[in-house]
Amino acid sequence: xxxxxxxxxxxxxxxxxxxxxxxxxxxxxxxxxxxxxxxxxxxxxxxxxxxxxxxxxxxxxxxxxxxxxxxxxxxxxxxxxxxxxxxxxxxxxxxxxxxxxxxxxxxxxxxxxxxxxxxxxxxxxxxxxxxxxxxxxxxxxxxxxxxxxxxxxxxxxxxxxxxxxxxxxxxxxxxxxxxxxxxxxxxxxxxxxxxxxxxxxxxxxxxxxxxxxxxxxxxxxxxxxxx
Amino acid sequence: xxxxxxxxxxxxxxxxxxxxxxxxxxxxxxxxxxxxxxxxxxxxxxxxxxxxxxxxxxxxxxxxxxxxxxxxxxxxxxxxxxxxxxxxxxxxxxxxxxxxxxxxxxxxxxxxxxxxxxxxxxxxxxxxxxxxxxxxxxxxxxxxxxxxxxxxxxxxxxxxxxxxxxxxxxxxxxxxxxxxxxxxxxxxxxxxxxxxxxxxxxxxxxxxxxxxxxxxxxxxxxxxxxx
Amino acid sequence: xxxxxxxxxxxxxxxxxxxxxxxxxxxxxxxxxxxxxxxxxxxxxxxxxxxxxxxxxxxxxxxxxxxxxxxxxxxxxxxxxxxxxxxxxxxxxxxxxxxxxxxxxxxxxxxxxxxxxxxxxxxxxxxxxxxxxxxxxxxxxxxxxxxxxxxxxxxxxxxxxxxxxxxxxxxxxxxxxxxxxxxxxxxxxxxxxxxxxxxxxxxxxxxxxxxxxxxxxxxxxxxxxxx
Amino acid sequence: xxxxxxxxxxxxxxxxxxxxxxxxxxxxxxxxxxxxxxxxxxxxxxxxxxxxxxxxxxxxxxxxxxxxxxxxxxxxxxxxxxxxxxxxxxxxxxxxxxxxxxxxxxxxxxxxxxxxxxxxxxxxxxxxxxxxxxxxxxxxxxxxxxxxxxxxxxxxxxxxxxxxxxxxxxxxxxxxxxxxxxxxxxxxxxxxxxxxxxxxxxxxxxxxxxxxxxxxxxxxxxxxxxx
DNA sequence: AATGAATGAGCATTCATTCAT
DNA sequence: AATGAATGAATGCTCATTCAT
Numbered sequence: 014x015x016x017x018x019x020x021x022x023x024x025x026x027x028x029x030x031x032x033x034x035x036x037x038x039x040x041x042x043x044x045x046x047x048x049x050x051x052x053x054x055x056x057x058x059x060x061x062x063x064x065x066x067x068x069x070x071x072x073x074x075x076x077x078x079x080x081x082x083x084x085x086x087x088x089x090x091x092x093x094x095x096x097x098x099x100x101x102x103x104x105x106x107x108x109x110x111x112x113x114x115x116x117x118x119x120x121x122x123x124x125x126x127x128x129x130x131x132x133x134x135x136x137x138x139x140x141x142x143x144x145x146x147x148x149x150x151x152x153x154x155x156x157x158x159x160x161x162x163x164x165x166x167x168x169x170x171x172x173x174x175x176x177x178x179x180x181x182x183x184x185x186x187x188x189x190x191x192x193x194x195x196x197x198x199x200x201x202x203x204x205x206x207x208x209x210x211x212x213x214x215x216x217x218x219x220x221x222x223x224x225x226x227x228x229x230x231x232x233x234x235x236x237x238x239x240x
Numbered sequence: 241x242x243x244x245x246x247x248x249x250x251x252x253x254x255x256x257x258x259x260x261x262x263x264x265x266x267x268x269x270x271x272x273x274x275x276x277x278x279x280x281x282x283x284x285x286x287x288x289x290x291x292x293x294x295x296x297x298x299x300x301x302x303x304x305x306x307x308x309x310x311x312x313x314x315x316x317x318x319x320x321x322x323x324x325x326x327x328x329x330x331x332x333x334x335x336x337x338x339x340x341x342x343x344x345x346x347x348x349x350x351x352x353x354x355x356x357x358x359x360x361x362x363x364x365x366x367x368x369x370x371x372x373x374x375x376x377x378x379x380x381x382x383x384x385x386x387x388x389x390x391x392x393x394x395x396x397x398x399x400x401x402x403x404x405x406x407x408x409x410x411x412x413x414x415x416x417x418x419x420x421x422x423x424x425x426x427x428x429x430x431x432x433x434x435x436x437x438x439x440x441x442x443x444x445x446x447x448x449x450x451x452x453x454x455x456x457x458x459x460x461x462x463x464x465x466x467x
Numbered sequence: 468x469x470x471x472x473x474x475x476x477x478x479x480x481x482x483x484x485x486x487x488x489x490x491x492x493x494x495x496x497x498x499x500x501x502x503x504x505x506x507x508x509x510x511x512x513x514x515x516x517x518x519x520x521x522x523x524x525x526x527x528x529x530x531x532x533x534x535x536x537x538x539x540x541x542x543x544x545x546x547x548x549x550x551x552x553x554x555x556x557x558x559x560x561x562x563x564x565x566x567x568x569x570x571x572x573x574x575x576x577x578x579x580x581x582x583x584x585x586x587x588x589x590x591x592x593x594x595x596x597x598x599x600x601x602x603x604x605x606x607x608x609x610x611x612x613x614x615x616x617x618x619x620x621x622x623x624x625x626x627x628x629x630x631x632x633x634x635x636x637x638x639x640x641x642x643x644x645x646x647x648x649x650x651x652x653x654x655x656x657x658x659x660x661x662x663x664x665x666x667x668x669x670x671x672x673x674x675x676x677x678x679x680x681x682x683x684x685x686x687x688x689x690x691x692x693x694x
Numbered sequence: 695x696x697x698x699x700x701x702x703x704x705x706x707x708x709x710x711x712x713x714x715x716x717x718x719x720x721x722x723x724x725x726x727x728x729x730x731x732x733x734x735x736x737x738x739x740x741x742x743x744x745x746x747x748x749x750x751x752x753x754x755x756x757x758x759x760x761x762x763x764x765x766x767x768x769x770x771x772x773x774x775x776x777x778x779x780x781x782x783x784x785x786x787x788x789x790x791x792x793x794x795x796x797x798x799x800x801x802x803x804x805x806x807x808x809x810x811x812x813x814x815x816x817x818x819x820x821x822x823x824x825x826x827x828x829x830x831x832x833x834x835x836x837x838x839x840x841x842x843x844x845x846x847x848x849x850x851x852x853x854x855x856x857x858x859x860x861x862x863x864x865x866x867x868x869x870x871x872x873x874x875x876x877x878x879x880x881x882x883x884x885x886x887x888x889x890x891x892x893x894x895x896x897x898x899x900x901x902x903x904x905x906x907x908x909x910x911x912x913x914x915x916x917x918x919x920x921x
Numbered sequence: 922a923a924t925g926a927a928t929g930a931g932c933a934t935t936c937a938t939t940c941a942t
Numbered sequence: 943a944a945t946g947a948a949t950g951a952a953t954g955c956t957c958a959t960t961c962a963t
Binding site: 496537 | 945946947948949950951
Binding site: 147148151157185188189193196201202203204207211213226231232 | 294374375377378379384388412414415416419420422423424426427428429430431434438440442446447450451453454455457458459460
């Protein structure tokens with residue numbers, strides 16, 4: 014039942030014509046297995062960052078991991094899948110930036126700045142992977158979804174503060190909060206992309222300052238609120 | 241890339257940035273040749289928009305054009321090259337939007353709005369191709385360059401007005417004009433991408449209004465200046 | 468539309484994971500193409516008969532034909548398909564045996580004998596291929612169908628004479644003509660298989676005589692009718 | 695075959711004809727071992743009947759048996775070998791049909807009928823496995839041998855009665871008893887195959903009757919002998 | 922005895938590109 | 943200019959079999 018195509022049809026040899034139809038191998042049951050899987054993920058990240066997603070061959074990955082080609086399929090069933098595993102590995106780091114500075118939660122601009130700073134820092138730190146995600150998202154619908162979720166997670170966090178401010182009368186009431194948040198989030202993320210993936214030469218602090226100021230201004234947060 | 245026919249990595253010729261001197265075939269000398277070339281470009285656009293850049297095979301293109309496989313190489317020497325030709329075809333339309341409304345050049349917000357409206361309109365009109373460019377830019381360095389140029393062209397136009405306004409004291413003087421312009425341009429272009437390529441459901445006029453208001457606010461253009 | 472899987476999914480290189488979904492390439496348009504196709508079919512027959520269906524690799528076939536691996540797919544999309552082409556090639560010869568002796572159509576036993584003789588002769592002549600068909604039919608449902616049709620074609624021919632004889636009162640009236648014909652046809656074909664594929668050492672004339680006599684007796688055709 | 699692990703071609707050991715001395719693993723020494731082996735054989739039969747011989751993977755079998763992949767080799771050394779074990783398991787049942795009706799051993803037609811009935815009953819009961827054997831015999835020379843032996847065992851039994859009858863002058867003396875027996879045996883076995891493996895819709899009793907009548911007639915057993 | 926991880930040979934298939942006509 | 947046949951490198955994937963625990 015598992016293997017779709019064959020059954021009745023003639024099949025003799027390894028028959029390479031069967032694409033991976035079951036997604037995801039079972040998780041390793043032994044410590045050794047877990048180690049091997051981790052090795053592969055690590056190797057995959059290296060290879061992906063070095064060669065790009067398209068140019069990375071599974072063979073390169075297993076070789077980098079010092080394993081045989083066939084072993085790849087013990088843990089993953091496709092390039093997509095191991096790429097997803099690589100992303101997951103970084104996920105946490107990206108979403109929960111280690112640096113957690115003390116800020117005055119009541120100072121809206123300080124909140125915005127902290128958010129931007131954290132985002133840019135994380136982006137910078139994982140620039141290679143973010144560029145990769147951008148590349149893969151352009152190619153593979155599934156990862157477009159992953160990117161969307163990342164984008165939305167960032168936007169949602171920002172949306173909160175925008176709404177709060179709007180309710181407190183601190184923000185331009187004419188603005189559609191959803192659209193405004195999305196647009197500003199795009200501003201930050203795309204600028205980060207330009208800076209750290211495309212390599213535009215922007216100073217980090219200048220970036221933080223400018224994006225924060227633009228953001229605050231855009232929403233119409235009174236400069237006075239800063240003090 | 242290094243491997244097969246290659247893709248992103250170092251390549252000498254195709255350089256779509258300088259459409260003139262690429263390695264490509266010489267321009268057709270006969271009328272018949274010109275027609276064939278045009279047929280191919282048209283077919284290529286159809287196929288690219290239908291299948292995406294990666295999944296498009298040269299064979300699909302020649303077939304769509306009703307020509308034999310071999311004929312492709314009479315006019316182009318690679319998929320990159322014909323893609324560049326497709327882009328060129330649209331270039332003009334994109335950069336010089338047909339609609340040219342009368343606006344008060346002295347009203348900065350009106351200028352911004354006109355710019356945004358024109359940009360969004362053009363983006364919407366060529367959404368499929370813009371999505372494609374985004375895809376190809378993620379894959380091929382040369383086209384990343386093309387995209388950069390498009391981005392910069394848009395930014396440059398915006399930069400002018402920012403500088404003007406700043407000189408007239410109408411804009412937040414603390415802002416780095418280059419960075420600010422870039423960031424705001426990213427805001428617009430990426431939001432356009434979200435709307436017309438990813439299919440986020442935004443109302444066109446709301447988009448124009450919101451982006452314009454955010455932009456104006458961000459720069460600190462006094463609301464009064466609107467009237 | 469033609470290629471099923473990809474479209475949105477990431478695909479860079481040749482992606483060997485796509486099974487042939489369109490069956491049958493277009494027929495060759497040039498004389499050279501026709502020659503190449505014929506070469507392949509001939510080579511396929513050689514290889515199949517030498518190595519058996521399962522052990523035959525497409526590569527062996529193209530090699531035997533003196534062509535490159537890729538060329539196979541210009542004319543066929545799978546091993547099944549070229550095997551079908553090989554069978555077709557022999558079809559005619561099998562169904563219309565060259566030798567057409569003069570017999571007294573009114574002598575039922577002479578008719579049976581002629582039929583058996585022709586069948587056995589054809590079987591013997593194409594023994595290798597018949598063994599192959601038997602092998603492939605055991606493996607591939609589609610070819611089981613092909614074999615069924617061959618079997619039925621033989622049975623149908625025999626059925627006619629059985630019915631005729633039954634109507635003339637020359638045949639055991641208790642027998643179910645359909646079943647009886649099928650059973651007797653199996654007797655002949657399977658004995659042919661034993662003789663010419665499995666290599667049981669039976670004398671040809673003895674075979675013809677015995678099978679004919681058994682057949683005639685079985686139906687209850689009066690021996691008198693022979694004279 | 696020569697290539698991979700191999701299949702049909704020359705191989706020394708597995709020789710399923712002599713179940714005793716094959717290369718296989720030694721018989722289990724502990725009760726636990728015997729149980730495991732039995733589990734595997736049972737699982738193998740299930741999988742073979744479900745997926746066919748070629749499509750059955752050793753992994754499927756061990757999985758079905760609830761054992762680890764490696765354990766397979768504790769008891770068997772190849773797919774051929776476990777298939778032989780599966781066959782053996784049924785052998786007895788096939789050759790010594792449970793139903794043993796009382797018949798008048800002196801009534802030749804009753805004997806023939808009993809033989810046919812028993813054969814058809816057994817075939818029907820083990821149709822899946824018989825189809826499998828047919829399939830494997832088409833692929834693997836060793837099992838072709840097994841099938842031959844089964845065929846001959848059936849023929850030999852029949853041969854006895856044919857010879858007896860011939861000596862008693864009850865049978866067409868012109869017939870070559872060896873060939874005639876073989877041919878008639880093929881008639882029965884192949885018709886059984888058509889009915890129970892290929893699924894031709896024949897009534898069981900009609901089958902018994904028709905085959906018996908054909909058989910008796912074919913040999914020229916006087917109808918009178920029936921009474 | 923049992924486990925499950927590791928191995929790696931083996932093969933079909935695609936598609937850009939060339940070439941003879 | 944156009945054709946379409948020929949090319950062949952390139953790579954993902956399977957699965958029987960071995961091996962360290």
